[in-house]
Amino acid sequence: MTLQISNMTRRFGPVDVLRGIDLTIGEGELIALLGPSGSGKTTLLKIIAGLDWPDAGGLSVQGEDWLPKTAQERRTGFVFQHYALFPHLKVRDNIAFGLTVMPRAQRPGKAQIAARVEELLHFLQIPALADRYPAELSGGQRQRVALGRALAISPPVLLLDEPFGALDAQVRRDLRRWLRGVHDATGTTTIFVTHDQEEAFELADRVVVMGAGRIEQTGRPDEIYDHPATPFVARFLGLTVEIPVTLRQGRAEAPGLDTSALPRRAMADGPATLFLRPADITPIPDPASPFRLTALTTTGATHRLVMEGPADCRPEAEVARRSAAALTVGQTLRLRPEAGQIFPGGPGAQTLPAAADNPRFKESTP
Ligand SMILES: Nc1ncnc2c1ncn2[C@@H]1O[C@H](COP(=O)(O)OP(=O)(O)OP(=O)(O)O)[C@@H](O)[C@H]1O
Ligand SMILES: [Mg+2]
Incomplete structure (x- = not known):
């Protein structure tokens, strides 16, 4: 029926x-x-x-x-x-x-x-x-x-x-x-x-x-x-890491962030927020990055990393235990997201209730 x-x-x-x-x-x-x-x-x-x-x-x-x-x-x-x-x-x-x-x-x-x-x-x-x-x-x-x-x-x-x-x-x-x-x-x-x-x-x-x-x-x-369509859906589906970025020609940019693995988005230049799942982030040691590792805990097969970055940003990453062997608390890491979703507006804009008028974003290849 x-x-x-x-x-x-x-x-x-x-x-x-x-x-x-x-x-x-x-x-x-x-x-x-x-x-x-x-x-x-x-x-x-x-x-x-x-x-x-x-x-x-x-x-x-x-x-x-x-x-x-x-x-x-x-x-x-x-x-x-x-x-x-x-x-x-x-x-x-x-x-x-x-x-x-x-x-x-x-x-x-x-x-x-x-x-x-x-x-x-x-x-x-x-x-x-x-x-x-x-x-x-x-x-x-x-x-x-x-x-x-x-x-x-x-x-x-x-x-x-x-x-x-x-x-x-x-x-x-x-x-x-x-x-x-x-x-x-x-x-x-x-x-x-x-x-x-x-x-x-x-x-x-x-x-x-x-x-x-x-x-x-x-x-x-x-x-x-x-492709979660709104910040609400993104958070609900586990994209709990939110990093303020600047969009330039469809690419999200921020110090310490390597977004080369993400497809370009057909979105206007300006402030935006990148939503990520902790398991989709690869941390790479980088002395020039503003993200500092503050805690490292294990849940058996995986390690959970907590970092501190600019503007009160505290991203978490989840990596296989094997690949985290070389990491130590206090060191600085560059973040490489393997997948993620971008919504327009800085962190403040994302606290608004997710509205029906939030557009679905099309992916485009560079
Ligand atoms: N008979 C009622 N009188 C007053 N408020 C009600 C009544 N039934 C539901 N509500 C309110 O409506 C809202 C939605 O309730 P509903 O039971 O539909 O939620 P739900 O999505 O099923 O939640 P859950 O996952 O906890 O079961 C809640 O805030 C609840 O308190
Ligand atoms: Mg119910």
Whole structure:
């Protein structure tokens, strides 16, 4: 089902929680909604499910207006982060629940429900759990059952709100792959909320980054990873080093900075800020550089370097332990970024909320 959200706003008291959301999700797409706590992800999901209503804007599915419909009429499948299964019902009865409470006219017969549950148990690879109670399951198994319950009614849209949030990293990774397989087999249009970028990038066809009630960027995972469109997205995706630079003919220049590995940008000359991931910086000993190494810590395979530069700039770099063997605290280093993103304006300009009018920058070859 194609789902279309247009200029949607939602306000709770004085707080604008959604500030003009425009998003179209294609038939069978798996979308990850990625954003920090409080950015409005759950609110958006609840509005789609019919558990909350917007103050303005539109929501349609297959061209049909969904706002006048009740949650029951929309029949979305919903899995919440801490959604408890019914503790007094066995797994098979939990999965069957949505079917058993359908209006009489649409409700399948008992034998049909049992067959559908059986089919789902196999499909979700949990047939051995059918007669257990939720208390007898691990967290990961419970979330599989919760997904089974959401899928039982063959929902037009599947809404997953941090379904793996409470689970440990290894189980999350397993479930992620399993979910991708389930999605590919059912083809259900799916919105998956997470604040874990690795999860979003591995799972989704498209990633939507939200910040403070707005969509900051929408794109394929690799597009977003390589070309964050705003300072907000850049910081959120780990480009945490910000170096004030001067742009000249599309090149970022600053003392102690070697940007020869970065492509030229089609941007006007003037002050700008270079955003970098610590792991994309190669430090090179250079007595003439203004960046001085002030701390060197190890996290096992990598070394983390903290430096002090001009104008209160304290860049951090992450390098393989082997290549950091010769470095000593106190020495000065030239920084060579292997990848990065440039936004116009000096450091002050970057503290403004990332605005929708921030242009996407085109790369150009010299
Ligand atoms: N019913 C409500 N009444 C008042 N404020 C609310 C209500 N529901 C949500 N909010 C506020 O709206 C904002 C967005 O909340 P929401 O739950 O959508 O965020 P989120 O992106 O899902 O965050 P998280 O990652 O922590 O789950 C928050 O500031 C929250 O306090
Ligand atoms: Mg939430």
